Amino acid sequence: MRRWAAxxxxxxxxxxxxxxxxxxxxxxGRRKRNWHDAWQKWIRDSAQRAxxxxxxxxxxxxALATGQPLVGTDAKVAAHSALTEQLRALEARETx
Numbered sequence: 084m085r086r087w088a089a090x091x092x093x094x095x096x097x098x099x100x101x102x103x104x105x106x107x108x109x110x111x112g113r114r115k116r117n118w119h120d121a122w123q124k125w126i127r128d129s130a131q132r133a134x135x136x137x138x139x140x141x142x143x144x145x146a147l148a149t150g151q152p153l154v155g156t157d158a159k160v161a162a163h164s165a166l167t168e169q170l171r172a173l174e175a176r177e178t179x
Contacts, residue, residue, distance in 0.1 A: 084122065092130040100129050 088097040104125045108115070115121040 084119070087123070088126050092126060094133060095126065095130055097126070100126055103129075 085097045085101075088095060088100070101122070104122055107125075108121075
């Protein structure tokens with residue numbers, strides 16, 4: 084099952100997701116007919132939520148060329164620097 088999860092959704096941590104799955108269903112106190120199918124659905128749902136979070140990144144997050152996102156102060160400084168460059172380019176066009 085871990086190989087399936089890691090191979091199908093390489094961005095997810097199968098151990099973490101499994102612990103989340105176990106905790107959730109223990110807290111619910113309910114049973115499933117097929118725990119294997121329920122776990123696979125949990126993994127697919129987690130992957131979908133992760134993908135949606137990635138796509139709806141806030142505007143103050145800037146991805147580096149390495150793919151690592153900038154957040155917080157680093158993102159703000161990078162955004163301000165980019166805006167400054169855009170304004171300088173606009174000003175240069177207006178004065179020419």
